[in-house]
Amino acid sequence: MSAWFALGCKSSLGRLAASAAVAALVGLLWGFPLGSPEVAATTKAASAPVTCATCHVGVATSYAHAPMRHALEPVDNDPVLQAHPKLMVEQGGYSYTVETKDGKSTYTVSDGKDLLTVPIHWMFGQHSQTWVLEKDGSLYEGLVSYFPRENGLGTTPGDGRIEPKNLTEAMGRKITPWETLQCFNCHATAASDGAKLTLDKLRPGLDCDRCHMGSQQHMADAARDNFSTLPKSLKKMDAEDTANFCGQCHRTWDTVIRNNWKGTVDVRFQPYRLENSKCFVGNDARISCLACHNPHQPVNHDDAFYDAKCQACHGEAKTTAVAAATAIKSCPVAKDKCVSCHMPKVELPGGHQMFTDHMIRVVKAGEAYPD
Amino acid sequence: MLVAPISEAVTKGVSYCKQQIVEPRAANSAGLWLRLLLVVVVFFVGALGATAQQAAPQFDDLAARAAAARDSGNLPGAIELYGQATQLKPDWAEGWFYLGLLQYSSNNFPQAIDALNHVLELKPGTPPALALRGLSEFETGAYDDSLRDLDEGVKKGAANEPRNEQIIRYHLAQMLARAGRFQDAMLQYQFFASKHIDDPDLLLGLGLAGMRNTTLPKDFPAEGREVVEAAGSAGYLFLSGDSQGADGLFKKLFERYPTVPNLHFFYGVLLFMHGPDLAIDQFKSEVEIAPSNAAARAILAYALMFAGRFAEAQPEAEAALARVPDMEMAQIALGRSLAEAGDVKRATEVLNEVLQRDADNMEAHMALAAMYSRAGMREEAYRERMVCLGMQK
Numbered sequence: 001m002s003a004w005f006a007l008g009c010k011s012s013l014g015r016l017a018a019s020a021a022v023a024a025l026v027g028l029l030w031g032f033p034l035g036s037p038e039v040a041a042t043t044k045a046a047s048a049p050v051t052c053a054t055c056h057v058g059v060a061t062s063y064a065h066a067p068m069r070h071a072l073e074p075v076d077n078d079p080v081l082q083a084h085p086k087l088m089v090e091q092g093g094y095s096y097t098v099e100t101k102d103g104k105s106t107y108t109v110s111d112g113k114d115l116l117t118v119p120i121h122w123m124f125g126q127h128s129q130t131w132v133l134e135k136d137g138s139l140y141e142g143l144v145s146y147f148p149r150e151n152g153l154g155t156t157p158g159d160g161r162i163e164p165k166n167l168t169e170a171m172g173r174k175i176t177p178w179e180t181l182q183c184f185n186c187h188a189t190a191a192s193d194g195a196k197l198t199l200d201k202l203r204p205g206l207d208c209d210r211c212h213m214g215s216q217q218h219m220a221d222a223a224r225d226n227f228s229t230l231p232k233s234l235k236k237m238d239a240e241d242t243a244n245f246c247g248q249c250h251r252t253w254d255t256v257i258r259n260n261w262k263g264t265v266d267v268r269f270q271p272y273r274l275e276n277s278k279c280f281v282g283n284d285a286r287i288s289c290l291a292c293h294n295p296h297q298p299v300n301h302d303d304a305f306y307d308a309k310c311q312a313c314h315g316e317a318k319t320t321a322v323a324a325a326t327a328i329k330s331c332p333v334a335k336d337k338c339v340s341c342h343m344p345k346v347e348l349p350g351g352h353q354m355f356t357d358h359m360i361r362v363v364k365a366g367e368a369y370p371d
Numbered sequence: 372m373l374v375a376p377i378s379e380a381v382t383k384g385v386s387y388c389k390q391q392i393v394e395p396r397a398a399n400s401a402g403l404w405l406r407l408l409l410v411v412v413v414f415f416v417g418a419l420g421a422t423a424q425q426a427a428p429q430f431d432d433l434a435a436r437a438a439a440a441r442d443s444g445n446l447p448g449a450i451e452l453y454g455q456a457t458q459l460k461p462d463w464a465e466g467w468f469y470l471g472l473l474q475y476s477s478n479n480f481p482q483a484i485d486a487l488n489h490v491l492e493l494k495p496g497t498p499p500a501l502a503l504r505g506l507s508e509f510e511t512g513a514y515d516d517s518l519r520d521l522d523e524g525v526k527k528g529a530a531n532e533p534r535n536e537q538i539i540r541y542h543l544a545q546m547l548a549r550a551g552r553f554q555d556a557m558l559q560y561q562f563f564a565s566k567h568i569d570d571p572d573l574l575l576g577l578g579l580a581g582m583r584n585t586t587l588p589k590d591f592p593a594e595g596r597e598v599v600e601a602a603g604s605a606g607y608l609f610l611s612g613d614s615q616g617a618d619g620l621f622k623k624l625f626e627r628y629p630t631v632p633n634l635h636f637f638y639g640v641l642l643f644m645h646g647p648d649l650a651i652d653q654f655k656s657e658v659e660i661a662p663s664n665a666a667a668r669a670i671l672a673y674a675l676m677f678a679g680r681f682a683e684a685q686p687e688a689e690a691a692l693a694r695v696p697d698m699e700m701a702q703i704a705l706g707r708s709l710a711e712a713g714d715v716k717r718a719t720e721v722l723n724e725v726l727q728r729d730a731d732n733m734e735a736h737m738a739l740a741a742m743y744s745r746a747g748m749r750e751e752a753y754r755e756r757m758v759c760l761g762m763q764k
Contacts, residue, residue, distance in 0.1 A: 178614070240744050244679060260763050278753050283747040
């Protein structure tokens, strides 16, 4: 988990990210050029190992830079730790050092008398970063994480109330098998087989087959010119299905409701927040997660980029009878950068970063965070 | 034996079986009951202090002598004196409570109930009085009353005092299981597991709740204890956080007792708490062992619904409802499955049936929200979502 995501993982009693549901989405949406003569020729001519990128060059190239691809960074190639070979902080009577040498990173905690050093095997997050540590066969969430805003270490979100009584507790919070499953299943690929963790088979980040279930079989078959085993298309999902699909990790509306998660911390559960919007309706693709976000590309942080998405509905307001009949309004204040007002940024408590609130609404000055 | 009258321990002045719950690791805890009594009294006096009004000298004298007798462990004397004092001053709630407590300690359970009735008439809803009356009712076999009082007492905070928590929760757990509220019972047993409080009777009680048996532990025949206690042990391990150890024990149980009903059900319910997906296989195994088990089919449907596998959930829910037409869990699973499949008419019928019985049923409102959303009924979907959010506040 990244630092901010850690907060969601630890309190979660909700459903485990269902790989079956994650698996169905992308091909049609983002255009898999399967079976084209050019692709087939390329495949046959290539001597390199067949990968998804062998055929789907464009999407594979862009996805290499997408956040989900970096939900867990590889142990020997973590940009955060490579850029910060020595991170240190003192807090709660303990000193912490995260050090990287020769591609290997260690996490050390000391109480001034003794010290405890463990290797870092799992780096959760591309920007903010939390480390899952192993000691004596148990897994721990590091008590400190890296935060880019401070460019340093700080308390891992949700762990602020922990008062360690010894070095092991100061190192990290022991995580249950269930929590571990959730964390790894949303940050890595092939991390589990049912309820059993398979960390030996884990691939960092979300590989194609994490969402496109069956893509491995498809790849093997396609290499033999058999295109009858295409992964299920995710493009046809409506807004409701898409929210549930993405919500496997970003949390569905149902999950948040069932777990009674309240407060500003739920701002990071985007599908839940989106579905709380008055304008959300499950059968309208214009309000789907995918209407604004291409999971194969980096997030666009330009507010103006999203204007066209808002205008897809609200642009009709003045011109169509349908719009009038369905009470779709146009904004009387501005015509651009809609999200800057209607999707305000919210500071995640303890998260060291702002999140865009996906509950689209008319924000009134001074109003409390709508829960 | 865990359910022997608590007064035995007081009158004999020896360590008592209930101490195994209260202080399982203590080798010798004579005087435990007096400590427990003190805690209850301190808690109670705080709640009833306002009733100590100015009283006549004769009453003051009786009250002082009653307290002295109580403090010296002279139960018959204290009962006599508190009896006289409460006759003299019938609105003395504190006196009635002490009288109830002493009667309970003396195995005089009907008299204890009578005294506590006075307390609760004078101070309705007082948590320790509710809990103590519930414990007394348990001993007289008035189990429905006991459940009502213990349940209400715990909701009002009677179990917040650590000394009292164990005895109250253990009896409440038994009453909940007897009433068929198995999952509520397991939540009470979870308290003991999370604190690593171990006892054979606890394991039996947990096993009975997990295997959906309404028999009280004290009434359960010895010849059937082995499998139930073993299941309780596995469940206890799971609830104490050792899920791997529990998994091993459950698998051994499945091998040894392949046709015993509700073992897979038990494990499935435990897994469900951590992820419905994880529980589905257990519930499927249960249905294979007992195809006519409507509860197993209903919870299988429910787990499938939680996992978003609505098409699979629907036939299981229908099979459960074919046997028990008003089973709420199956109705919700069916309603949600129909809603997700776009069958608005049938889904509405089924979900409204649930809501007619329970207008605040969250899952039914969630299903309606999903149904309206998929149907493009934006305002109705928003309304249902807001209903759910309102229920959370």
